[in-house]
Amino acid sequence: MGMKLSRELEKLDKDAAIQIAKADIPFVSTLAVNKLMMNFNMSGAAIKKVLGESIEIEELVEKI
Numbered sequence: 001m002g003m004k005l006s007r008e009l010e011k012l013d014k015d016a017a018i019q020i021a022k023a024d025i026p027f028v029s030t031l032a033v034n035k036l037m038m039n040f041n042m043s044g045a046a047i048k049k050v051l052g053e054s055i056e057i058e059e060l061v062e063k064i
Contacts, residue, residue: 006031014040018050 009017009031017040020032036042042050 009035010039021047022051 005028009020012020012032012035014036017032017036021029021036023029033047036047037044
């Protein structure tokens with residue numbers, strides 16, 4: 001099962017992998033982050049920045 005999921009994640013483009021990473025689904029989001037690092041050469045800092053932006057936007061909406 002794990003290898004099949006990994007193969008399916010290989011087919012994703014960068015934007016789709018980022019969306020899955022943002023979804024915060026245990027195991028699946030971790031695999032998406034790994035794919036961003038390996039397939040799209042994103043650094044940990046770049047991924048953290050992308051994932052952090054969604055949290056900041058949600059916090060702003062909650063304040064309104």
